[in-house]
Amino acid sequence: MLEHIPVLLILAPLLAAFLVTGLAWIQSAYCLPLALAGLLGSLLASIAALHQVMAQGALSYEMASWPPPVGIELRIDLFNSLVLVVVSAVSLINLVASWEFIKREFEDRKETFLALYLLFVTGLLGVTATADLFNLYVLLEITSLSAYALIAMGPSSRAPLASLHYVYLGVIGASFYLLGVGYLYIMTGSLNMGDIASLLPAIWSSQTVLVGFVFCLVGVWIKMAFFPMHIWLPNAYTYASMTASRVLAPLMTKVMVYVMIRLMLTVFGAQYIFRVLDLGPVIVWLAVLAIVAGAVMALVQRNLVKMLCYIIVSEIGYMVGGAWMGNQAGMTGSILHLINDALMTFAVFLAAGNFAFKLGELRLENLRDLFARMPLSSAGFVLAGMSIVGIPPTCGFFSKWYLISGGLQAGQHAYVAALLLSSLINAILFMRVVEYAYFGEVRTGHGHHGGHAHGGEMDEAPVAMVACLLLVVASLVLVGLYSESIVSGMIQPFLVRSFV
Amino acid sequence: MEQLLQEIVAKYNYWLYIILMMIGLYAIISKNNLIKKLVGMNIFQTAIILFFISISYKEQATIPIIRNAHGPGHVSPEAIQATAYMNPLPHVLMLTAIVVSVATFGVALAIAVKVYGEYETLEEDEIRTRIREKIK
Numbered sequence: 001m002l003e004h005i006p007v008l009l010i011l012a013p014l015l016a017a018f019l020v021t022g023l024a025w026i027q028s029a030y031c032l033p034l035a036l037a038g039l040l041g042s043l044l045a046s047i048a049a050l051h052q053v054m055a056q057g058a059l060s061y062e063m064a065s066w067p068p069p070v071g072i073e074l075r076i077d078l079f080n081s082l083v084l085v086v087v088s089a090v091s092l093i094n095l096v097a098s099w100e101f102i103k104r105e106f107e108d109r110k111e112t113f114l115a116l117y118l119l120f121v122t123g124l125l126g127v128t129a130t131a132d133l134f135n136l137y138v139l140l141e142i143t144s145l146s147a148y149a150l151i152a153m154g155p156s157s158r159a160p161l162a163s164l165h166y167v168y169l170g171v172i173g174a175s176f177y178l179l180g181v182g183y184l185y186i187m188t189g190s191l192n193m194g195d196i197a198s199l200l201p202a203i204w205s206s207q208t209v210l211v212g213f214v215f216c217l218v219g220v221w222i223k224m225a226f227f228p229m230h231i232w233l234p235n236a237y238t239y240a241s242m243t244a245s246r247v248l249a250p251l252m253t254k255v256m257v258y259v260m261i262r263l264m265l266t267v268f269g270a271q272y273i274f275r276v277l278d279l280g281p282v283i284v285w286l287a288v289l290a291i292v293a294g295a296v297m298a299l300v301q302r303n304l305v306k307m308l309c310y311i312i313v314s315e316i317g318y319m320v321g322g323a324w325m326g327n328q329a330g331m332t333g334s335i336l337h338l339i340n341d342a343l344m345t346f347a348v349f350l351a352a353g354n355f356a357f358k359l360g361e362l363r364l365e366n367l368r369d370l371f372a373r374m375p376l377s378s379a380g381f382v383l384a385g386m387s388i389v390g391i392p393p394t395c396g397f398f399s400k401w402y403l404i405s406g407g408l409q410a411g412q413h414a415y416v417a418a419l420l421l422s423s424l425i426n427a428i429l430f431m432r433v434v435e436y437a438y439f440g441e442v443r444t445g446h447g448h449h450g451g452h453a454h455g456g457e458m459d460e461a462p463v464a465m466v467a468c469l470l471l472v473v474a475s476l477v478l479v480g481l482y483s484e485s486i487v488s489g490m491i492q493p494f495l496v497r498s499f500v
Numbered sequence: 501m502e503q504l505l506q507e508i509v510a511k512y513n514y515w516l517y518i519i520l521m522m523i524g525l526y527a528i529i530s531k532n533n534l535i536k537k538l539v540g541m542n543i544f545q546t547a548i549i550l551f552f553i554s555i556s557y558k559e560q561a562t563i564p565i566i567r568n569a570h571g572p573g574h575v576s577p578e579a580i581q582a583t584a585y586m587n588p589l590p591h592v593l594m595l596t597a598i599v600v601s602v603a604t605f606g607v608a609l610a611i612a613v614k615v616y617g618e619y620e621t622l623e624e625d626e627i628r629t630r631i632r633e634k635i636k
Contacts, residue, residue: 134593141600145607152611157634160614161627167608168528171541175548178597182552185590 005049006061006074009084010126012041013091017118024111032099035114039092042125046084053081054489060131068131069195075131078494079335082486083128083258086342091121091247097350097468098243101357105155105241113153117247120146124255131193133181133267136259137174140223143255144170147248151240162235169222169232177219183212184267193267200268204276213277216263224256226316227290234309242353245305249312250346257319257338261331264323270498274326281412287321288418290314295422298429304352304362307429308345311388314422315341321415322403328492328499330406335491336483337399343476344387344396350469351381354461370437373459378437380469385430387476390423395480402487513554520547534615534622538608545601552594556587564588 016038020031052059058077062068076084095117106113123143130136148170152163185191187208188199203209225233233253237245264273274280294314301307319341322334352362354377359366371378387394400419407416460466479486508515520543527540564585612622619627 134596138596138600141604145603148607148611152614157618158631160611160618164534164608164611164615167604167611168537168541171545171604172525172528175545179548179551182548182555182590186555 002048002052004061005045005052006059006076006129007063009042009045009049009088010074010122010129012045013038013118013125014122016041017115017122020111020118021115024115028111031111031114035118036092036095038118039088039095039121042121043085043088043092046081046088046125049076050081050085053078069190069192072135073131073192073194074129075194076129078490080128080258080262082339082490083255084125086339087121087124087128087251087255090250090342090346091117091124093468093472094243094247094346094350097465098246098353100462100464101243101353102241104357105243106153109153113150113241113243116146116149116153117244120150120247124251127255128258133184133191133193133196135191137178137181140177140259141174143252144174144223147252150244150248151236154240154244156239158235159239159241162232162239166232166236169229173219173222173229175219176215176222180212180215180217180219183208183215187212193262196267197269200272204272210277213263213268217260220256220260220263221320224253224260224316224320225313226320227286227293227313230290230294230313230316233313234306237309237312238303238305242305242349242356246346246349246353249309249349250342253312253316254338254342254345257316257323257334260320261323261335261338265331265495265498280324280326280410283324284321284410284412284415287317287324288414290317290320291415291418291422295425299425302364304355304364304367304433305349307364308348308352311426311429312345314426315345315388317422318400318403318419321412321419322406325406325410325412325415327406327409328495329402329409331495331499332487332491333399333402333404333406335494336402336487339486340387340395340399340476340479340483343472343479344384344394347384347469347472347476348381348388350465350472351377351384354465354469355381357461357465358459364433364436367433367436373457374461375458376466377461377469380466380473381437382430382434383473384476385426385433387480389426389430393480394476395483396476398480398483513557514551517547517551517554520544520550532624534612534624535609538605538612541608542601542605545597545604549594549597549601552590552597556590558583558586561586 016035019034023030023034049059053076058075060068061074061076063072063074066072102110102113120143123139123141123146126139127136127143130139148163148167151166152160154163181191184196187203187206188196190196190199200209222229237249240248264270291314294310294312294317298307298310298314301310315337319334319337322330322337325331325334354374355367355370356362358374359370383394387396390396390400400423404416404419407413407419524540524542524544524547527543528537531537531540561584564587615627616622619630621627621630
């Protein structure tokens with residue numbers, strides 16, 4: 001049983017998705033417990049995998065007992081075991097937190113939503129665990145297809161169009177990735193990541209390998225919404241149901257950053273990426289653009305969710321820049337920020353979801369007097385915002401610290417400046433929300449005072465929603481406090497072979 | 501010039517896939533109708549499928565089914581010559597990719613139906629004006 005853990009953590013939600021689809025016709029009351037059981041199963045399996053990886057090094061699983069270069073391999077090492085735990089924990093907590101919301105929003109279609117949700121999580125876990133490039137493509141498309149459908153189910157009338165625009169760009173991204181895999185296959189005759197890594201050094205100078213790498217990279221960039229390719233993201237996540245974007249926003253883009261780092265370090269190797277190619281400085285400049293553009297565009301938004309979406313665009317810039325810095329500190333920061341940003345974005349979207357549950361559309365003006373009505377959710381939002389800005393006890397500070405020190409070591413001062421600038425802009429963005437929510441009376445721009453009861457009675461979101469938010473916010477502080485042991489126990493041992 | 505032509509003719513499969521891919525990309529970018537965009541997207545995916553199929557093709561090679569391989573002592577000597585057979589792996593990969601592209605097309609068409617239900621048109625500029633009217 002124990003040796004099957006890597007595949008079990010993917011199969012649990014997949015099986016649950018099929019059973020939920022079937023059960024919806026017979027006994028829909030069992031659907032939620034079943035979905036929760038599937039997600040809990042994958043959470044437990046990924047914690048067990050993390051435990052095993054810590055104890056005895058990377059786990060390798062041969063699908064159907066076909067040995068690696070021919071068969072599909074699942075490989076869990078220090079890096080992706082961490083990502084797996086985050087993905088499965090976030091998806092489980094979100095389902096617990098959002099169930100009331102899902103019931104209200106989807107009514108008779110909630111089983112469909114659950115099945116798609118489970119398939120989405122299956123895809124993400126598969127993308128993270130697999131060690132086969134083509135398998136990664138297929139799982140990526142499973143993830144994306146369920147994401148398109150989840151977004152199109154949204155309550156807003158603009159959701160289907162936003163989803164369709166995401167389809168166009170998502171397909172282009174995945175196709176570019178597939179094309180890159182094809183080029184690598186021509187040169188190496190293999191699809192297994194480890195096998196390709198051992199065959200590549202002999203043909204580093206080949207143009208085909210370079211083109212293959214660039215195609216893979218562009219494909220992954222489109223999927224992760226790296227700045228000029230980000231246009232699908234804000235509309236898709238804003239018009240989707242809040243319950244869906246709560247899991248899409250923290251996980252989808254972060255898992256794609258994981259794929260980029262996996263390609264860079266495991267498949268091509270730091271030696272090729274930073275010594276042979278020397279693309280680093282150019283891409284760090286692109287990241288600088290992404291950071292600044294994301295922050296500035298966030299500044300002009302009047303819708304809270306859209307503002308958060310542009311903050312994601314800017315955070316993607318942090319991670320891409322850190323990864324391409326070419327030194328260990330930058331890469332450490334990038335990986336740590338991947339984990340932290342998944343949690344921070346999740347916390348901030350959970351809080352926004354709680355607001356949306358009570359308020360409906362989240363225009364900034366609607367947030368007046370929010371603190372009096374929803375004190376716990378507002379407090380959670382402020383803490384999550386502090387983490388995104390990067391204020392010390394929370395985890396956002398520590399990853400930004402590594403990113404900045406990586407930037408200084410590499411002499412990329414523009415990147416450091418952009419990071420600091422966007423942190424300041426984030427501070428302004430969150431202060432503006434706080435101003436509306438806590439001091440709603442101060443600004444009297446519009447005459448909409450009759451809408452809500454003033455100085456009103458408390459009207460907090462359901463217990464499960466608030467409890468989950470507080471749990472995640474507490475984890476932000478905990479991950480912050482333990483970030484030193486995460487770095488020295490997991491990230492640095494993983495990076496030590498790459499940067500010598 | 502002569503050399504360039506030879507280059508093109510020798511690697512015509514790559515040129516074809518690039519041309520097809522660009523047709524698809526052009527349609528996605530410039531067409532106004534959402535369904536035409538979807539067709540462009542499908543052409544784009546098909547181009548990549550054709551690319552994969554063509555890279556495993558070899559002159560004077562056959563499908564990788566070994567004749568007389570079954571039964572005792574009947575393996576013909578050419579059975580072990582890899583050059584005599586085409587590489588089946590890219591073809592198998594593309595079976596999966598075709599499934600993916602069909603599924604994507606299906607989901608996208610379903611979403612396009614929802615868009616049509618919302619705006620009663622599939623022309624993107626008209627949809628934009630509808631959205632703007634609604635906001636006002």
